[in-house]
Amino acid sequence: MAQYILARLAQSVVVILGVLLLVFVILQLTGDPARLMLPPEATLEDIERLRQQMGFDRPLPIQFLHFMAGAVRGDFGNSLRYRDQPALQIVLERFPATIELGLATLAWSIPVAFVLGLVSAVRRASLQENAAMVTALLGQSMPSFWLGLMLILVFSVNLGLLPSSGRGRFAHVILPALTLGGFFMARLTRLIRSGLLDVLAQDYVRTARAKGLGERAVVVRHALKNAAIPIVTIIGLDIGTVLGGAVITETVFAWPGVGRLAIDSISVRDFPVVQADVFVIAVAFVLINFSVDVLYTWLDPRVRLA
Amino acid sequence: MARTPTAGAALPVPARTRPARWSPAAVGGFVVLVLVCVTAVAAPWLAPHDPMGQVLERRLLPPAWTAGGDWAFPLGADHLGRDILSRLIFGSRISLLVGVTAVAISGLLGVTLGLLAGYYGGRFDTLLMRMVDVQLAFPFILLAITVVAVLGAGLRNVIIVLGVAGWTVYARVVRGQVLSLREMEFVVAARAIGVPNHVIIPRHLLPNVVTPVVIMATFAVATNIITEASLSFLGLGVEPRIPTWGSMLSDGRAYIGRAWWLTTFPGLAILVTVLSINLLGDWLRDRLDPRLRNL
Numbered sequence A: 001m002a003q004y005i006l007a008r009l010a011q012s013v014v015v016i017l018g019v020l021l022l023v024f025v026i027l028q029l030t031g032d033p034a035r036l037m038l039p040p041e042a043t044l045e046d047i048e049r050l051r052q053q054m055g056f057d058r059p060l061p062i063q064f065l066h067f068m069a070g071a072v073r074g075d076f077g078n079s080l081r082y083r084d085q086p087a088l089q090i091v092l093e094r095f096p097a098t099i100e101l102g103l104a105t106l107a108w109s110i111p112v113a114f115v116l117g118l119v120s121a122v123r124r125a126s127l128q129e130n131a132a133m134v135t136a137l138l139g140q141s142m143p144s145f146w147l148g149l150m151l152i153l154v155f156s157v158n159l160g161l162l163p164s165s166g167r168g169r170f171a172h173v174i175l176p177a178l179t180l181g182g183f184f185m186a187r188l189t190r191l192i193r194s195g196l197l198d199v200l201a202q203d204y205v206r207t208a209r210a211k212g213l214g215e216r217a218v219v220v221r222h223a224l225k226n227a228a229i230p231i232v233t234i235i236g237l238d239i240g241t242v243l244g245g246a247v248i249t250e251t252v253f254a255w256p257g258v259g260r261l262a263i264d265s266i267s268v269r270d271f272p273v274v275q276a277d278v279f280v281i282a283v284a285f286v287l288i289n290f291s292v293d294v295l296y297t298w299l300d301p302r303v304r305l306a
Numbered sequence B: 001m002a003r004t005p006t007a008g009a010a011l012p013v014p015a016r017t018r019p020a021r022w023s024p025a026a027v028g029g030f031v032v033l034v035l036v037c038v039t040a041v042a043a044p045w046l047a048p049h050d051p052m053g054q055v056l057e058r059r060l061l062p063p064a065w066t067a068g069g070d071w072a073f074p075l076g077a078d079h080l081g082r083d084i085l086s087r088l089i090f091g092s093r094i095s096l097l098v099g100v101t102a103v104a105i106s107g108l109l110g111v112t113l114g115l116l117a118g119y120y121g122g123r124f125d126t127l128l129m130r131m132v133d134v135q136l137a138f139p140f141i142l143l144a145i146t147v148v149a150v151l152g153a154g155l156r157n158v159i160i161v162l163g164v165a166g167w168t169v170y171a172r173v174v175r176g177q178v179l180s181l182r183e184m185e186f187v188v189a190a191r192a193i194g195v196p197n198h199v200i201i202p203r204h205l206l207p208n209v210v211t212p213v214v215i216m217a218t219f220a221v222a223t224n225i226i227t228e229a230s231l232s233f234l235g236l237g238v239e240p241r242i243p244t245w246g247s248m249l250s251d252g253r254a255y256i257g258r259a260w261w262l263t264t265f266p267g268l269a270i271l272v273t274v275l276s277i278n279l280l281g282d283w284l285r286d287r288l289d290p291r292l293r294n295l
Helices: A002-028 A033-037 A044-054 A060-072 A087-122 A127-141 A144-158 A170-200 A203-210 A215-252 A258-267 A271-299 A301-305 B024-041 B084-120 B122-136 B140-151 B155-165 B167-181 B185-192 B197-233 B245-253 B261-288
Strands: none
Touching (some): A002 A060, A002 A271, A002 B140, A033 A044, A087 A170, A087 A271, A127 A170, A144 A170, A144 B197, A144 B261, A170 A215, A215 A271, A215 B140, A258 A271, B024 B084, B084 B155, B084 B167, B084 B245, B084 B261, B140 B155, B155 B197, B197 B261
C-alpha cells in the first residue's frame, strides 16, 4: 500500500512539473511576452523596461530555470495590476470562494445523481426512469453559462427570490451551485445508472434474489456497494471538471473565486496572476486525483495488488 | 466495416445493452442534426435579413407573438436592431465548423500518436502518457481560455486550440486498444511473415480502433460546440463581427432584465444541437461498442 502511494505521489510530482512547463510554454507562444503583457499603446521603452524587469531578455533555458526556481517556491512574480502583491497571494485569497462554490455544488449534485441513477436503474421502463434520463440528457447538453442566465432570468429577474451576483449569504451560492452542478449531476446520473445496470446483471445478484433476499437489500447491500467503486473514481476525475466549469460560472455570477480571477487577469493582461491561477487550479486537480486514487485502493484491494 | 477480432470482442454483450436498430431518440437526433447542417449550408438563402444589418429603430424588438412584435422579425431583434433569427441561422455555421474541424484535428493527432505509442511502446509511450497526464491536469476550458488569450481570439485560433487540446482522449483510448491488439494472432502473424510496421499500423491496427474513435468524435463535436460558445461568451471566441451563438448570449446578458429573447433563443439553439448530437452518440455507442459507455 505504502509503495503504491509513494509511486502515485511521484507520478503526481512529475505531472505538476509538467504543468509548470506547460504554463511557461503557453506564455512563450506569443514570441514576446512583454508585448503581450502591456497595452497596445505601450511605447518601445515601456516594452524594453518590462522585458528587463521580468527577465524576458535572457536566453530561454535561463528564463525557464528562473521560472521553475520561482514557481517551486510559489513565486510567480508580482501582479502587474496590483503592483505590490505577489501573484500567488492574490490567487490564494480567492481560492476559498471557489472551494465554497465547489463544495456547495457537490453537496447537491452527488445526492441528486445517486437518487436519479438509482431510480432509473431499478425502475426500468417507468415514468421515473424516463424523467431521470431526460433530466440527465438535458443537463449534459446544456451550456452551463446559459443555464446560469436562465436561472437568473427566472429566480432573480422575474421572481426576485435569489440574488444574481456576489458572495456572502447562503442565498448567494444557490444559483451558482445549481449552474455549476448541472452538467456534473447529469453525467454522474448516467454513470451511476450504467454502473448499477452492469452490477444488477451479475450472477451474484441473481443468486441473492434467488435465495429470497428483498429487492432493497439486493440493491443497497450488493449492487450499490459494488457499483460504488468505479463511480468514486469518476467523481474524483470530474471534480476537476467542476473546477474548470467554475471559470464560466464565476464569471456569470460575479463570484469572486479563482475562475473569475483568471478571466479578469486575462482581460487586463496580468499574466503572472494568470500563470499562478492556472497553476493553483491544476495542482488542486492533481491533488484531488491523488486522493481519489488512494481512496480507490482502500475501497478495492485488487488495485494495489495489481 | 470489416471488424477483425479485438481483445474485448470475445466478451458477450448483455442483451439489455443492445438496442434496436433505430431508436426514436436516435432518429430524432439525426433528423435535427441534418436540419441544423442544412441550415448552416443554406444560411444565405434561409436567413430573412442580413445578420449584421443594424436598424436602431427596431432595437430590442420582441418576438412576433408577443406584444409589440413584428412577423417580419419572428424572434425579435437585438440591442443593435439586428434580426435574431438571421443571426441564429448564420451562427450555426460557426458552431458546426468549429465543432467538426477541431474534432478532425484532435482525432488525427490523437489516433496517430496513440497508434505509435501503443505499437512501439518504450520511451515514446512513457513520454506520451505523461504528456496526456499533464494535459488532463488542466481543465479543458481553462487550457483553451489561456491559450486563446495568449494567441489572440479569432476563428482560426479557436479551431487550433480546441483541436490541439482535445487529442488526449483519443490517444489514451487508441493506445489502450493497440496494446492488446499488437499481441493478437493476426498482428503477430503479419509480423512473422515480414509485413513492415508501416503497413501493419494502417492496414491491421487502424481499422480495429475506428469504432471507439467514431464514438468519441461524435461526443467531442458536442463538447467543442459548447466550448466554442463558452469562449465566445467570454469574448475570447471568433471575431465580434461574426454572429455566433455564444457571442449572442454574451451580448444579450446585459439586457437580461429587459429582453429575455436575446439570451433564450441562442441558448436553445445550442441545447437542441448538442442534444441531437448526444442522442446520436448514445445510439452509436450502444450499437457499436457498449463497453465505452463511461466516455
